[in-house]
Amino acid sequence: MEKKLVSVANKIDAEATLKLEKKLLEKLKARARPLRIMHICGTHERAITKHGLRSVLPEELEVLSGPGCPVCVTPEKDIDLAIALARSGAVVVTFGDMLRVPGSAGSLLDAKAQGADVKMVYSVDDAVKVAEKFPEKEVVFFGIGFETTVPSNAAALLRGVPENFSFLASQKRTPPAIDLLTKDIKVDAFIAPGHVATIIGTKPFEPFAKKGFPVVVSGFEARDILLGINLLLKQFEEGKARVDNGYPRVVKPEGNVIALEMMEEVFETGPAEWRGIGQIEASGLSLRKEFEAQDAAKQHRDLYEKALEAIREKADKQDKTKKNCICASILTGKAQPTACPLFGTVCTPKTPTGPCMVSLEGMCHSWFKYNRKARVEKSRPKKDKKAGGPEDA
Amino acid sequence: MCIAIPGKVTAILNENTASVDMGGIRREVNLDLLGGASNALLGKYVLVHVGYAISEISEEEGKETLRLLRLMADLDAEESDFEKTNANGKEAGVCGK
Numbered sequence: 172m173e174k175k176l177v178s179v180a181n182k183i184d185a186e187a188t189l190k191l192e193k194k195l196l197e198k199l200k201a202r203a204r205p206l207r208i209m210h211i212c213g214t215h216e217r218a219i220t221k222h223g224l225r226s227v228l229p230e231e232l233e234v235l236s237g238p239g240c241p242v243c244v245t246p247e248k249d250i251d252l253a254i255a256l257a258r259s260g261a262v263v264v265t266f267g268d269m270l271r272v273p274g275s276a277g278s279l280l281d282a283k284a285q286g287a288d289v290k291m292v293y294s295v296d297d298a299v300k301v302a303e304k305f306p307e308k309e310v311v312f313f314g315i316g317f318e319t320t321v322p323s324n325a326a327a328l329l330r331g332v333p334e335n336f337s338f339l340a341s342q343k344r345t346p347p348a349i350d351l352l353t354k355d356i357k358v359d360a361f362i363a364p365g366h367v368a369t370i371i372g373t374k375p376f377e378p379f380a381k382k383g384f385p386v387v388v389s390g391f392e393a394r395d396i397l398l399g400i401n402l403l404l405k406q407f408e409e410g411k412a413r414v415d416n417g418y419p420r421v422v423k424p425e426g427n428v429i430a431l432e433m434m435e436e437v438f439e440t441g442p443a444e445w446r447g448i449g450q451i452e453a454s455g456l457s458l459r460k461e462f463e464a465q466d467a468a469k470q471h472r473d474l475y476e477k478a479l480e481a482i483r484e485k486a487d488k489q490d491k492t493k494k495n496c497i498c499a500s501i502l503t504g505k506a507q508p509t510a511c512p513l514f515g516t517v518c519t520p521k522t523p524t525g526p527c528m529v530s531l532e533g534m535c536h537s538w539f540k541y542n543r544k545a546r547v548e549k550s551r552p553k554k555d556k557k558a559g560g561p562e563d564a
Numbered sequence: 565m566c567i568a569i570p571g572k573v574t575a576i577l578n579e580n581t582a583s584v585d586m587g588g589i590r591r592e593v594n595l596d597l598l599g600g601a602s603n604a605l606l607g608k609y610v611l612v613h614v615g616y617a618i619s620e621i622s623e624e625e626g627k628e629t630l631r632l633l634r635l636m637a638d639l640d641a642e643e644s645d646f647e648k649t650n651a652n653g654k655e656a657g658v659c660g661k
Contacts, residue, residue: 194637294615
């Protein structure tokens with residue numbers, strides 16, 4: 172545990188970091204009270220689970236994971252559309268995590284195995300390079316992501332893209348989802364996503380503070396998260412709710428103004444579907460009319476409608492196993508992976524049933540990778556507590 | 565997905581891109597979201613996400629982070645060898661690397 176805590180420090184003396192983390196934890200324990208704190212970021216969940224923070228936090232402090240993984244909340248419909256485009260002969264290019272997420276019938280990776288041209292990239296710029304390299308092919312970039320990722324897509328489109336490049340947008344804004352959660356579940360405070368806030372700043376989180384939810388923008392080291400929780404507890408001590416910035420080395424109150432302007436120029440806000448949650452008003456970012464020529468939905472309209480029809484037909488025929496997947500409840504902080512009957516048995520990172528297990532930052536994936544012991548203990552009757560690994564469960 | 569990695573701008577390649585050193589690995593990074601690749605960013609630390617720098621990591625604000633950490637941990641000046649070890653380095657640890 173201690174070894175893991177120190178391994179993250181960059182140019183910082185390990186011992187001093189450890190001492191600081193111990194102090195932060197000590198203070199946190201002294202300040203603790205029964206609270207449900209929710210973070211909205213897959214990278215936070217990964218850091219919390221990797222460093223085993225839940226195992227050292229006081230019991231009365233519950234840290235919940237919200238819908239903070241854009242891969243996990245990408246609706247099946249959008250994946251089906253990307254697959255339909257790939258099967259029609261277009262080259263579909265997207266981020267690695269997205270390839271394995273199942274749509275209503277298989278994933279992009281399945282489509283690739285069956286002969287469709289699907290490529291993985293690290294950046295939208297790499298997708299543009301694919302279009303430049305294969306001018307005779309239609310290249311569709313399946314652009315998913317939150318506000319952290321959206322500005323890079325805007326920048327690429329503003330710089331100009333080849334004629335054979337189009338953009339299939341499945342992008343989301345996080346504040347509307349947080350707003351929905353404040354009405355839907357029992358939660359006391361929020362850890363705001365640090366890298367989303369890098370772009371949008373701290374202001375969009377202020378309405379939640381006004382509603383009485385303390386908010387802290389936090390970084391991703393163990394000490395950042397311990398600091399963030401301390402700052403939240405301090406707000407409770409003072410009986411106040413505001414937005415504290417615990418990540419000022421990166422996050423400015425106004426955000427990244429250049430990135431925000433680019434986003435505004437290229438994309439417009441509208442309703443969007445979140446997997447497991449449903450439609451959320453003003454949470455989507457689609458291309459403005461001026462960028463119609465780059466909009467895959469408009470460029471390939473016929474194909475789109477055909478695919479949508481097929482999706483509607485398939486909607487009722489989902490297999491039973493998938494229906495047992497409780498990803499929707501996990502995404503909204505209503506359940507933990509250990510409550511899922513498929514977790515660790517049918518559903519593993521090698522054979523994922525739902526998106527929470529597919530994405531490297533999905534809660535189930537993080538828990539399977541870093542929190543297996545807790546899972547085995549929880550999922551077994553007490554007398555079996557010492558029995559073997561999860562594979563024989 | 566929103567993971568971002570800090571790195572140092574080591575060379576300006578053209579008006580959009582720079583070479584950024586991320587813990588020994590050099591990558592071409594687009595600086596459009598910081599107003600383009602200008603010489604002013606040379607030697608600065610930036611936070612990189614999907615090939616784009618999304619924020620400059622400022623030394624001054626790094627100090628603010630240290631102040632907050634100390635405040636919350638209740639460490640006084642003598643106890644804080646944390647800052648000393650950090651004086652010549654950037655407070656650049658950002659993601660779970």
